[in-house]
Amino acid sequence: MEPRAARRAGALAALFGAVAFAVAWAAQHALSLAPCALCLLERWPYRALILFGVLAAISPPTIARVLLVPIALAFVAAIGLSFTHVGVEQGWWPDPWPACMAPRLAHGSIAERLAAMPPRPVKPCDSPTRLFNFLPVSMTSLDLIYALLTCIMTMLSARSRRAR
Template sequence: MKAALVNRKMGLFLALAGILALAVAWWVEHVLHIMPCELCLVERWPWRILILIGVVDILLPGAAGGPVLWLAVPVLLTSIGLAACHVGVEWQWWPSPLPGCHAPHISGHTMAERLASMPLLPSKPCDAPTYLIPDLPISMSMMGGLYAAGILVAFCVWKYRVAHTARRIFY
């Protein structure tokens, strides 16, 4: 019973971490009116999955909940990998793997055909970093990767401490 309560706390932590990440992204997009690029939108998916993992762990502690927590590790590693990919694009180390991050392909022979082939909304290029804190050269992509790494470290430390405490009780 006590292990289920401990797992629920970690599930709540993971769900809140995902909600915080998505809340910051929403705030930047809707309050600061900074348009996200296609890679930014892809980087949000691991946080949505992390929320789902946390909710499953809260609702189904023990049998299904405890082992589900381990799915947070590949999800957070994916988030770190996506952030590293995006930072590499921002620093011009490689081109973006997503076609939406490149200049639009306008086709047609007449001006009407060219206008019709243009995207409805202009997209932000993925190699244009967004800096939230003035004079601090850390883009939102890098912040997201560092945040994911911090959550991953917190998860691993928590798992180690829970396992170490359980060993002390049984020996």
């Protein structure tokens, strides 16, 4: 591996993580799209990409190479969480997180039922959010595609360039 390749891959990972996080933040705050519990969980790998990517970009090459391991694991987590969420949206499997489901209010008094309700309405994880109305693809599907492509691009940038 060329000495600067790991640092370049770290910088790319940090950039890709920041872009993904900025798009999610803008969709939530600027476009007022409510995230579900899985959407919020999907942001954590991008936070890790930013952290480890910046560390790899500013570290000596030997340390930067070691930091490629948590960067790769963050990409695997981003891909896995996105794939899980796409499966929930498509009805391939049930919601894996209790926060994705409506509270059960079968027992107790009215006061106990009201106390058990969340402070604000929760968006169900199986309800797709579309960023573009003309495109029949959910934000989660776009996130999965983005995670796969940016993972490939980052790992390819870490490969050595052969001398010509």
